[in-house]
Structures are given as C-alpha cells and as structure tokens.
Amino acid sequence: MSDGIVARFKTRLGGFSLDVNLQLPGRGVSVLFGHSGSGKTTTLRCIAGLEKVPGELSVNGSVWQDENQFLPVHRRPLAYVFQEASLFPHLSVRRNLEYGYKRVVPEQRIISFDQAVHWLGVKSLLQRTPDRLSGGERQRVAVARALLTSPKVLLMDEPLAALDLRSKNEILPYLEDLHDTLSIPVIYVTHSADEVARLADYLVVMDNGGILTSGSLTETLASLNLPMKMGEEAGVVLEAVVGERDEKWHLARCDFPGGGLWARDLGLPLGHRIRVRVLARDVSLATQALAGTSIQNILPATIEQISNDAHAGLALVRIRIGESPLLARLTKRSVAALNLELGRSIWAQVKSVAVIEKG
Amino acid sequence: MNFDWQPVILSIKLASFTTITLLFVATPIAWWLSRTRVWYKQALAAVVALPLVLPPTVLGFYLLLLLGPDGPVGQLTQSLGLGLLPFTFEGLLVASVFYSLPFAVQPLQNAFESIGQRPLEVAATLRASYWDRFLTVAVPLARPGFLTASVLVFAHTVGEFGVVLMIGGNIPGETKVLSVAVYDHVETLEYPQAHILSAGMIGFSFLVLLALYVVNGRLHRGNHL
Numbered sequence: 001m002s003d004g005i006v007a008r009f010k011t012r013l014g015g016f017s018l019d020v021n022l023q024l025p026g027r028g029v030s031v032l033f034g035h036s037g038s039g040k041t042t043t044l045r046c047i048a049g050l051e052k053v054p055g056e057l058s059v060n061g062s063v064w065q066d067e068n069q070f071l072p073v074h075r076r077p078l079a080y081v082f083q084e085a086s087l088f089p090h091l092s093v094r095r096n097l098e099y100g101y102k103r104v105v106p107e108q109r110i111i112s113f114d115q116a117v118h119w120l121g122v123k124s125l126l127q128r129t130p131d132r133l134s135g136g137e138r139q140r141v142a143v144a145r146a147l148l149t150s151p152k153v154l155l156m157d158e159p160l161a162a163l164d165l166r167s168k169n170e171i172l173p174y175l176e177d178l179h180d181t182l183s184i185p186v187i188y189v190t191h192s193a194d195e196v197a198r199l200a201d202y203l204v205v206m207d208n209g210g211i212l213t214s215g216s217l218t219e220t221l222a223s224l225n226l227p228m229k230m231g232e233e234a235g236v237v238l239e240a241v242v243g244e245r246d247e248k249w250h251l252a253r254c255d256f257p258g259g260g261l262w263a264r265d266l267g268l269p270l271g272h273r274i275r276v277r278v279l280a281r282d283v284s285l286a287t288q289a290l291a292g293t294s295i296q297n298i299l300p301a302t303i304e305q306i307s308n309d310a311h312a313g314l315a316l317v318r319i320r321i322g323e324s325p326l327l328a329r330l331t332k333r334s335v336a337a338l339n340l341e342l343g344r345s346i347w348a349q350v351k352s353v354a355v356i357e358k359g
Numbered sequence: 360m361n362f363d364w365q366p367v368i369l370s371i372k373l374a375s376f377t378t379i380t381l382l383f384v385a386t387p388i389a390w391w392l393s394r395t396r397v398w399y400k401q402a403l404a405a406v407v408a409l410p411l412v413l414p415p416t417v418l419g420f421y422l423l424l425l426l427g428p429d430g431p432v433g434q435l436t437q438s439l440g441l442g443l444l445p446f447t448f449e450g451l452l453v454a455s456v457f458y459s460l461p462f463a464v465q466p467l468q469n470a471f472e473s474i475g476q477r478p479l480e481v482a483a484t485l486r487a488s489y490w491d492r493f494l495t496v497a498v499p500l501a502r503p504g505f506l507t508a509s510v511l512v513f514a515h516t517v518g519e520f521g522v523v524l525m526i527g528g529n530i531p532g533e534t535k536v537l538s539v540a541v542y543d544h545v546e547t548l549e550y551p552q553a554h555i556l557s558a559g560m561i562g563f564s565f566l567v568l569l570a571l572y573v574v575n576g577r578l579h580r581g582n583h584l
Contacts, residue, residue: 050484073483074484074485074486074491084477088482089500099485099487099495100485145485146485149484
C-alpha cells in the first residue's frame, strides 16, 4: 500500500484544460500555489469529488477514484474548508458543528466535539447563529465543523482569502497549530506567498492547468523556473532554530543547515524552531568579504545556477550555503562585471531576513 | 335570509387538499428543474407554466376527455373500480392540482435556485447523502418558497371557476364550491347571498396576500448572510 496522496486528473472544462499528476506526502501541509485560473481550486475539487473528471486518486492506500469507480463526495473521509465559511444559515453554530459530527459513526470519530471546539476557540460562539459572527469567527467554526468529521485528509481552498488582514492574523495561528496537532495530510490552496512561507511543508506550483514544479518548500522556492513568476516575492524559506541571542543589540541568530543569519530578536528561546524567509531582492553577491558595510549577514556560498529573470536586465542566481539554497536577484551587468559563473565561490550579503514564528 | 355555508366549507376543503397534494407533486418537479441542465428543461418548464395562460375551459375540456369514460385515465380508474372522476370531488381535486401546478412549482424552483450549489456541496463534504442534503439543507433553506407556494395554491384554488364548471359541474356538497355558488346566486338574482360570498372572498384574498408579503419580507431579512 502506497503512502501519501496520488492523484492524476486530465480533462477539458470549457476552454480550460487540466492535466495534473500529483504525489503528495501522507502528512504535513501541501500547498497548491498559483495565480487565479491556474487550476489549483479545480484540482482540489477533483480530489474532493466535487468535480467528476477522468482520473485516478488514492489517499494513503485507499482508492477513491479510478477507471472503474468514483466514490461520491459524502463517502470520502475528507474535510473541506471553502473560501467563504459557508455555514448553514438556518442552524446555530452548535448545530453547524454537529452536522458532520453526527454523520460519522462513533467508532470512527477520532476528534471529539470538545477537542475541536477547544482547538478553534469557538466555545463562546456555540449558541449564536452564523449571521452574528465576524468573518474570522465564521471561518474558525467552518474549520472546526470540517475537523469534526474526523477526516483522513483536510482540504482547504483559500480559507483566508475572503478575510481582512485582522481576521487573517487571528486565524493563522490556529492553522499553524493544526499543522502540529493533526497527523493527517492537509492540502491547502492559496495564491498568497506569505501563506506559503508560513504553512507549507511541500509546495506544488500550478500554472495554466498544469504543474510547474513541486517538491519540498525550500528547494521548490529555490528552483529557478518558479521565482520568475513570483516577482517581488521571489525568495526562499529556510527551516531554522534560534542558535544564539545577542541581548545587547536585540538580535538573534537563526541557524539553518549550512549557516546562520542574524535577525531581529523576537524573544524566542534558544532552540526554538522557526522559519526564515529571505527574498531574492535582499541578497547581493560580492567576490570578496567587504569590510565597512552595514550588512550584518555575509556568508560564504557557491554559485549553483544563473538564469534570466522576468525583466531582460535582471538575472536570478541560485547559490548554496552548506546544504541550503538562497536566491539573489542581480542585474545582468553585475553578473558580467563580477564574472559570475557556476561553481564559483562567492560572498552572499543578506540585507534583510524575515523570521516566521512556528506554533 | 337563509345562508348556505356548504360551498365555503367545500372550497376550503378543496383548497387544503390541493395544497397538500401539490407540495408533494411540485417539490420534486421544482427540485429537478432547479438542478438539471438537460436541453429540454425549458420545454418542460413551459409545459408546467401552461395553466397560467390557458383559458380554464381549455384545460377543463381536455381533462374531461382524459378522465371521462372513453379517456385513458377514465378507463384506468374504471378498471380499478374507482368509477369516473368527472363530477366528483376527487375529479375536482385532480383538475385543481393541474390548474395550480405553476403556482407551486415556480416559487419552489426560484427558492431552490437561489440556494445555489455551495450549501449542498458543503453538506456533501460533511458526509450527507443526496436525500439527506435535500431534506436537511435544501428544504429548510427553501422555506420562503414553500410558504409562498402554499399560500398561492390555496388562494388560487379557492378562486378557480372555469375548471370547476367544466370538470365538476354544480353538485351541492360535492362540487359546488364558493365561486360557482356566487355565479348561481347572481343568476337567480339572490344578490345579498352573492354579496356575502363575494365580499368575504375579497377580504379573505387580501388578508392572505398581506400575510404572505409580511412573512416573506421578514424571512428574507432574517436570512441575509
């Protein structure tokens, strides 16, 4: 029995053609990332069975769809969180939560009512009707309602896209927590690079109904066919721990495999797991370690790949520091002037680092 | 003045039976029309709406032929030992159901369509089967449509005249409903009796429609989300 999620769909819907071949890990968060119209939501709906298109799908060894069978949506042990919370307006929050819960036989319930209510912090909302909730509250209820079916896989279709920034920040920590509390795979659709950086373990980049690239978060972000599409958001996300704190200057060193980067100290204890996001535009390259610079982070690296960027004057350079990749956005004139070429040792100057706290 | 209440009671009985029957007949039709994408959908919708535009006499005429001793339905009812339907209360009920069908189907269809696909998809991902979704999501969300349909069918049936005359005739206690009784009273110049029934009908109809608008206005406000 194969582990993980294996999905293959191929179809034409109107003027749009979908052709995907996915192999997602059996746990952690897989993010389907792409512009609107790239086919990410359609793919998610195919996995849920909400769209019936030719293909194959198996989840942790059990077949949900192949040439001979198509398990209807309500028989698939999945949970789906839609972009709009879509609570039933005729039911109270409690009855909304109970809707799916009651339809799962007690022996198959893994998540108890109280557990879900506690995780998503919706206890005080139980007696209310959906029209008396804020956007963030509604989406939390929707997530709790979905989890109460004790799913084998959690599908989320841009659950934050319809929310304002405040509601987003209110609900993101809950999603990050779920990541650690749930042992089931999560497939998360988004067009937000920020959500990718915060939530993804595995990244699938979609474009035009197909898959552009996929793989672990760090390597996928650093694979050069993607950053061109990401514009200003091009960059990598590294898994790191807090390695040292400089209390005098309020800085903390974030150690990643191969090096360390100094960033603002968020007050996290030593050894705390974090993610650091380094944008390509914040990385510059030098042939010598410069003295007399304000840049704190200067690291030895090797050049791994150089490619064109979206603008004719710009190049994207992938460098490696130990095991970890970084991207640098340079002008082509600099590439020529510094005589940058593959395999060359170089100094990377990192101007800015964003630390993402993990739940 | 000797006033006969029997036509009033008969009208109310006929309207109640028609309403109940139509809720069962029209709901699946409306549900199907609201969900299907087959090419002949519009043709079927037009057939359902025919009684809106046809003169009641045309409808009555064909029903009479269909249900009569030589019609297919008439032969069936006879062979089942049910006798013939025309000029009975049951025949009147059948005719009323046809005559008021669009008044039930259209509000229900609108209500089902306005629910959209999303709540039903949500219910499916929450493990509800097709009929489970229909009963626990579609029907409750279509409540304003059910209310409108019931009230319109009831009121429309109380007001029907042409079809009754064609199919039911004028048999006291069996098919002589209120509207026919008014006609009778006027024919025989019994104006006071005609006044009582007619003025009563106007008041009744006004109250029914008023109640409908008030209640539906409230439901719509309450359902905003």
